[in-house]
Amino acid sequence: MTFSAELFRxxxxxxxxxxxxxxxxxxxxxxxxxxxxAAEQQFYLTQNSNVHRSAHGLSQLAxxxxxxxxxxxxxxxxxxxSHQVIFQSGATAAFNQLVFGLTGTxxxxxDRVLLTVLEHHANLVPWQLHAKSAGIELDFVPLxxxxxxxxxxxxxxxxxxxxxxxxxxxxxxxxxxxxMEQMVxxxxxxxxxxxxxxxxxxxxxxxxxxxxxxxxxxFSGHKLYGPTGIGVLCAKTELLEKxxxxxxxxxxxxxxxxxxxxxxxxxxxxxxxxxNMAGAxxxxxxxxxLQKQDQQGLKLHKTQLLxxxxxxxxxxxxxxxxxxxxxxxxILLFNLKNEHPADVAEVLNQFKLAARAGTxxxxxxxxxxxxxxxxxxxxxxxxxxxxxxxxIDILTKLPEFF
Numbered sequence: 536m537t538f539s540a541e542l543f544r545x546x547x548x549x550x551x552x553x554x555x556x557x558x559x560x561x562x563x564x565x566x567x568x569x570x571x572x573a574a575e576q577q578f579y580l581t582q583n584s585n586v587h588r589s590a591h592g593l594s595q596l597a598x599x600x601x602x603x604x605x606x607x608x609x610x611x612x613x614x615x616x617s618h619q620v621i622f623q624s625g626a627t628a629a630f631n632q633l634v635f636g637l638t639g640t641x642x643x644x645x646d647r648v649l650l651t652v653l654e655h656h657a658n659l660v661p662w663q664l665h666a667k668s669a670g671i672e673l674d675f676v677p678l679x680x681x682x683x684x685x686x687x688x689x690x691x692x693x694x695x696x697x698x699x700x701x702x703x704x705x706x707x708x709x710x711x712x713x714x715m716e717q718m719v720x721x722x723x724x725x726x727x728x729x730x731x732x733x734x735x736x737x738x739x740x741x742x743x744x745x746x747x748x749x750x751x752x753x754f755s756g757h758k759l760y761g762p763t764g765i766g767v768l769c770a771k772t773e774l775l776e777k778x779x780x781x782x783x784x785x786x787x788x789x790x791x792x793x794x795x796x797x798x799x800x801x802x803x804x805x806x807x808x809x810x811n812m813a814g815a816x817x818x819x820x821x822x823x824x825l826q827k828q829d830q831q832g833l834k835l836h837k838t839q840l841l842x843x844x845x846x847x848x849x850x851x852x853x854x855x856x857x858x859x860x861x862x863x864x865x866i867l868l869f870n871l872k873n874e875h876p877a878d879v880a881e882v883l884n885q886f887k888l889a890a891r892a893g894t895x896x897x898x899x900x901x902x903x904x905x906x907x908x909x910x911x912x913x914x915x916x917x918x919x920x921x922x923x924x925x926x927i928d929i930l931t932k933l934p935e936f937f
Contacts, residue, residue, distance in 0.1 A: 538832025544917035546570070546824075557888045557922045562707055562735060562866055562895075562913035564757045567821070571761060574820030575813045586812055587786060587803070601812050604819035605802070611822045612752060613743045614769050618801045621768040621775065622810055626734040626755040627657040629768035632805060633730065633751055634661040636778025641728070642698055644670030649697040649727070651676040651684050652903050653706045656896040658732045662701070676702075678903055681859055683711050689718065693725040700727040704736025708895040708911065709858040710841075710866025712739065716747060723748050728774065734758055734766075738825075739834070739864040750774050756814065761821030765814030768805070775801050782807035833916045837865040840914050840923050847927040853934050857909055865914035874937055876908045882936055883910070886929045 544550055546568040550558075558566070578600060584593035586601045602617070609617040623629040642648070648662055652675050667673055674692050679685040684702070693700070700722035705712050715731065722729045731742070733754040742752060751770035757763040780787060780798060784807040789797040798804040844867055845860040853872040860867075871879050880892035893908045894901045901908060912926070 538829040538836050538916075540836055540917060540919045543828070543833075544919065547917055548572070550917065555887050557886075557926055559912040559914065559918070559922075559926065560889045560891050561915040561918075562710075562758070562911060563891055564763065565738070565760050565915055566917070567762065567817075568760055568824055570824040571817045571820045575762060575817040578813045578816045583813075585809055597812060600816050601810065604815040607819035607822055608767055608769070611741055611826070612769050613745050615745060616772065619769050619772055619775065621770070621802050621805045622815055623766045623768055624764055624811065625757075625766035626655075626732065626753050627661075627766075629753040629766050630657050630661045630732075631665070632781045633753070633768055633770070633778065634665045635781040636805075637699065638665045638669050638671065638779075640777045640779060641774075642666055642669070642671050645672070646699075647672045647674055647695055647697040649674045649676065649689075649692055649695075649700045649722075651689075651702050652678060653684070653709065653711075653897060653900045654701075654703055655707050655732060655734065656898070657734070658701055658703060658730075659899070675899070678900075682709055682857060682904065683859075683862075684713055684718070686714070686717070686721075690721060693721060693727070696725060697722075697727050699730060700725075701730035701732070703732040703734075704742075705739060705864045706866075706897075706900075707735040708866070708897045708900055708909070709868055710735075710863040710913070711858060712736070712862045712864055715742070719747055719749060735864065744769065756818040756821065759818070759821055760825060762811075762814045762817035765811045765818050767818075772801065775805065778805060780805055780807065784808045786810075828916070836916065837914050837918070838863075840918055840920065841865055841867065843920075844912065844914075844923050844927065848930060851931055851934065854930070857904060857906070867912045868909045869912075870906060870909050871933055871937065876910045878937075879910050879933065882933065883929065888926060888929055 547566045549566045582596045582600050584597040586598040605620045606617045608620045676689045677685050704715050719729050728750045730751045731749050733752050737754040738759050756765040787804045787807040789799045842860050848854050855870045857868040876892035880890050883890050892910045
């Protein structure tokens with residue numbers, strides 16, 4: 536099988552609607568192939584009903600589709616059981632449930648949690664809200680001279696015996712792929728629970744959770760060519776059973792009286808309320824569709840485009856590159872000297888090049904980089920060689936424009 540960006544792109548109706556745009560904001564959200572849109576529409580047309588609650592046949596059809604989606608996710612990650620898959624509204628909701636659930640159960644005052652300075656706010660703010668406020672100490676691994684996690688400092692901080700280590704598989708701002716297997720092994724040797732933020736990394740490489748000793752893995756559907764409003768917390772059973780539910784309501788209870796409540800079994804005790812049923816079906820469709828693609832060809836395509844883009848940008852006067860092209864999942868982070876990144880992105884917008892500017896929900900990272908923000912170009916399988924050539928032409932004009 537030979538990967539073709541043109542054939543891959545043809546499955547995304549968005550580009551027929553907007554042929555004038557070069558879309559390089561894929562780290563923020565990806566477009567959806569026809570298979571995903573069809574799966575969600577088919578659910579609403581033929582199976583729509585609330586799940587797990589009603590005796591009628593329509594509810595049974597909806598429940599079967601919803602639970603099959605859970606099974607698809609479990610198989611995708613090679614989780615031990617489908618009940619380890621907890622559907623959430625996204626990675627942010629998953630982190631809030633996880634951190635709230637750990638605080639006061641697994642994590643006690645005086646315990647330590649180890650993060651890195653490049654984390655997305657979804658893997659930082661919940662720790663500040665729920666854990667730090669409960670007397671739990673947060674430590675942070677700095678970056679090395681190549682803007683990657685400093686493994687020497689990481690090893691030193693592990694000597695403080697953190698109860699939990701939580702880090703991103705791929706930096707959402709830099710695109711740098713972290714040495715996940717090595718970091719997991721080091722953390723487990725220090726006796727820590729390991730949490731991996733896969734929001735940016737799962738589309739690059741899904742982990743085998745029965746081979747890699749990760750205690751909890753989190754990702755969002757919309758960065759996997761899937762729907763918005765759906766995400767996954769996949770964790771070991773023994774960890775999930777210790778979590779306090781963040782949300783209470785219908786679906787997650789076994790029995791309620793006026794003065795007490797007992798919770799349902801996993802996974803339902805952590806899925807209060809009516810779930811995003813169509814979103815779960817759409818996520819399963821995205822996974823099934825992606826698994827049919829040439830995975831190695833897709834990676835090679837993105838790698839070659841990034842190298843082409845990076846090499847050209849190195850020659851543009853005043854362009855300051857913050858990310859490295861090697862071990863990169865397809866992101867170029869840059870600034871134009873003496874210009875605000877928001878102004879640069881607005882110029883790109885005038886050329887119909889969709890980019891993102893700012894601190895990319897990773898403010899501490901930019902504090903360490905000592906820059907106010909940056910412009911991010913992020914690639915996907917449907918990005919073409921022609922689009923990269925056009926982008927390079929636009930970027931070359933930036934110094935003259937300003």
